[in-house]
Amino acid sequence: MTTFTLCTLSSSSSSHLPCCISNSTTEEVHLGSPLLQRQFIFNTNWRKGRRGRGVSCGISCSAEAKTVVIGLAADSGCGKSTFMRRLTSVFGGAAEPPRGGNPESNTLLSDTTTVICLDDYHLLDREGRKEKGVTALDPRANNFDLMYEQVKALKAGVAVEKPIYNHVTGLLDPPELILPPKILFIEGLHPIFDSRVRDLLDFSIYLDISDEVKFAWKTKRDMAERGHSLHSIKASIEARKLDFDAYVDPQKQYADVVIEVLPTQLIPDDNERKVLRVRLVMKEGVKYFNPVYLFDEGSTLSWIPCGRKLSCSYPGIKFFYGPDTYVAHEVSVLEMDGQFDRLDELMYVESHLNNLSTKYYGEATEQMLKHGDFPGSNNGTGLFQTIIGLKIRELYECIVAEKSVTPLEAARVF
Amino acid sequence: MTTFTLCTLSSSSSSHLPCCISNSTTEEVHLGSPLLQRQFIFNTNWRKGRRGRGVSCGISCSAEAKTVVIGLAADSGCGKSTFMRRLTSVFGGAAEPPRGGNPESNTLLSDTTTVICLDDYHLLDREGRKEKGVTALDPRANNFDLMYEQVKALKAGVAVEKPIYNHVTGLLDPPELILPPKILFIEGLHPIFDSRVRDLLDFSIYLDISDEVKFAWKTKRDMAERGHSLHSIKASIEARKLDFDAYVDPQKQYADVVIEVLPTQLIPDDNERKVLRVRLVMKEGVKYFNPVYLFDEGSTLSWIPCGRKLSCSYPGIKFFYGPDTYVAHEVSVLEMDGQFDRLDELMYVESHLNNLSTKYYGEATEQMLKHGDFPGSNNGTGLFQTIIGLKIRELYECIVAEKSVTPLEAARVF
Numbered sequence: 018m019t020t021f022t023l024c025t026l027s028s029s030s031s032s033h034l035p036c037c038i039s040n041s042t043t044e045e046v047h048l049g050s051p052l053l054q055r056q057f058i059f060n061t062n063w064r065k066g067r068r069g070r071g072v073s074c075g076i077s078c079s080a081e082a083k084t085v086v087i088g089l090a091a092d093s094g095c096g097k098s099t100f101m102r103r104l105t106s107v108f109g110g111a112a113e114p115p116r117g118g119n120p121e122s123n124t125l126l127s128d129t130t131t132v133i134c135l136d137d138y139h140l141l142d143r144e145g146r147k148e149k150g151v152t153a154l155d156p157r158a159n160n161f162d163l164m165y166e167q168v169k170a171l172k173a174g175v176a177v178e179k180p181i182y183n184h185v186t187g188l189l190d191p192p193e194l195i196l197p198p199k200i201l202f203i204e205g206l207h208p209i210f211d212s213r214v215r216d217l218l219d220f221s222i223y224l225d226i227s228d229e230v231k232f233a234w235k236t237k238r239d240m241a242e243r244g245h246s247l248h249s250i251k252a253s254i255e256a257r258k259l260d261f262d263a264y265v266d267p268q269k270q271y272a273d274v275v276i277e278v279l280p281t282q283l284i285p286d287d288n289e290r291k292v293l294r295v296r297l298v299m300k301e302g303v304k305y306f307n308p309v310y311l312f313d314e315g316s317t318l319s320w321i322p323c324g325r326k327l328s329c330s331y332p333g334i335k336f337f338y339g340p341d342t343y344v345a346h347e348v349s350v351l352e353m354d355g356q357f358d359r360l361d362e363l364m365y366v367e368s369h370l371n372n373l374s375t376k377y378y379g380e381a382t383e384q385m386l387k388h389g390d391f392p393g394s395n396n397g398t399g400l401f402q403t404i405i406g407l408k409i410r411e412l413y414e415c416i417v418a419e420k421s422v423t424p425l426e427a428a429r430v431f
Numbered sequence: 432m433t434t435f436t437l438c439t440l441s442s443s444s445s446s447h448l449p450c451c452i453s454n455s456t457t458e459e460v461h462l463g464s465p466l467l468q469r470q471f472i473f474n475t476n477w478r479k480g481r482r483g484r485g486v487s488c489g490i491s492c493s494a495e496a497k498t499v500v501i502g503l504a505a506d507s508g509c510g511k512s513t514f515m516r517r518l519t520s521v522f523g524g525a526a527e528p529p530r531g532g533n534p535e536s537n538t539l540l541s542d543t544t545t546v547i548c549l550d551d552y553h554l555l556d557r558e559g560r561k562e563k564g565v566t567a568l569d570p571r572a573n574n575f576d577l578m579y580e581q582v583k584a585l586k587a588g589v590a591v592e593k594p595i596y597n598h599v600t601g602l603l604d605p606p607e608l609i610l611p612p613k614i615l616f617i618e619g620l621h622p623i624f625d626s627r628v629r630d631l632l633d634f635s636i637y638l639d640i641s642d643e644v645k646f647a648w649k650t651k652r653d654m655a656e657r658g659h660s661l662h663s664i665k666a667s668i669e670a671r672k673l674d675f676d677a678y679v680d681p682q683k684q685y686a687d688v689v690i691e692v693l694p695t696q697l698i699p700d701d702n703e704r705k706v707l708r709v710r711l712v713m714k715e716g717v718k719y720f721n722p723v724y725l726f727d728e729g730s731t732l733s734w735i736p737c738g739r740k741l742s743c744s745y746p747g748i749k750f751f752y753g754p755d756t757y758v759a760h761e762v763s764v765l766e767m768d769g770q771f772d773r774l775d776e777l778m779y780v781e782s783h784l785n786n787l788s789t790k791y792y793g794e795a796t797e798q799m800l801k802h803g804d805f806p807g808s809n810n811g812t813g814l815f816q817t818i819i820g821l822k823i824r825e826l827y828e829c830i831v832a833e834k835s836v837t838p839l840e841a842a843r844v845f
Contacts, residue, residue: 315739
């Protein structure tokens, strides 16, 4: 496996002599004065014994600048990319595909975050899966060894050449270089499936769309945009269901947070699925993650904010909060049924939520408004995705702070 | 009607000459030096033109020292006396029957409060009611004219000679003197029935015991303590029901606060009626009365405090709070279903209730603990009675403060 590491070359004095380094292949780097510091990516083979040449040159590699790794598991077509855009937005700067690379790249980069799609670790392309009669949900169609090796490398601050699964052609395209970011999101069908990968995750999320809502979403998309028939959509869901239940769904037991998207309970016999009931299931005892709560931590509450201070249109909004158990884990659950009409509702709700990990009053509302055009901005999916973004930022900052308390010296080679 | 007024005689100088006053009857009062001030009760006829004799004597009567009047309506045997003991306790000092008077007096006196029982305004005694075929619930059995005159007099700071209904003999005993207190509670079947009396009330409370609970209470008391049969208890309740519904129950539409006592909803098919669901229905827009709320004013909440911070035994405790309408009035409702196990639960609950009108943190809990042996101390009846006591204290203080802003000069006769 070819991996890369990000290194910083520096001239340790203001000497005007050039600083020059060569690695095991043919690369040679000159750190010309008066440039005192510059970053380069090296094939990791370089690290085996090579040294910088010249006077007063230093090299430090980011092997110890640990990357925080977050896993997001969900079925396809369930709003993972919106979720990712919300999460990365909390860290500032838009997440965009790598510039100048394969236009079919599934990767999203921002200043501090990199999102990689685990479809890129498909072992079999579309044709191969058809031949072997396995779905993309089947572990046999996925390369967990490579996934593990590369996530491990990135976590250790080492760049990797990750394959690209081309969703248009259904083929595996040539790899792209992924540098270790501050925060790495791995999203897809199986981020929490393989125990080795799971152990690398600093935090994991499972997006659990109920069958009723999933069906409504797929129907809307596939009938309107792709011209599929209702019958074929049903058949496609049925065909995936067995493998989904066997290989994707069980991951939720390991997730630190589960977002459940369910039909509303505010409209009797609702079939439209426009109004949603969304539950944020937060595992207790996760390091650097303090569950959000409503009014009083640890007790059970239901709250209809609509009333004297706030008027809501039908069917209104109902929150629920309370302790519970989830697959034998002690959890706190925050639930929102219904949808927001207006800005002030969101602000009003934010003022009653605690442990939101915002940096200032109103930040969650501000985040939601920034992406008011994203799907789910008026309901619990948008709110809880935003909250998770804020929680992950705090988690990241805690991990960084922990490192600064027990500093690991950067490897100095020269 | 004979009424009395409370006057203060004072010697306006340190003269050693006696101060002497006579009234229209035969009373003559000497304010001997060096006593500079003394209080006396005068037959109000005195006020018509009589003057103090002697040198440098003054007299000021408390006609303008307005009494705050509170009405409590409820059926008999529904815990009115416990309620009254809780209310008066908030003002400090125990409420006791008048000393040296008729031992069958229904009146309770404390330093600042006087509780009079409206049974004393029965127009017909037990025999008379029997003859005429009317119950005590029937307005015809009650003297509303006298009730109005005397409450009006007391409110104006004028003492009255109030009849006594002897509950043992069923006869009307000779009257007792009632001085105008700081706070007058009038409790009984009809404090809010007569519109003239109603208009005199600064605050009114209706204690609404549901039929199921009333039946359970009466059965327990009458079977255990009085040896009545279940059949006779049922018959007695039925006999009263028509008049109760016609003359007592309709008063609740005028009450500022209604306390509803209902069967629990925490125990399916409960027949024991030991666990109660109690609702505090608080009218909006009542001067000097700000309804209590849970967590967030004006929205709708249910709260189960039992959880991580608090463990409760079966069936636990459930609170509800929210806006509602009650007989066409806008109200706020606070509900408690279940009962407290221990002290810390109460403190925990108090910390989440707002607008309690306590003077210091924990005062409501302290009040409840002081009377832990009173019936209902572990459930919503005790809690809400205590809260109403605190609210009435605040109301009283606001009325007094209002008077001090726009002072009414005490009548100076000399």
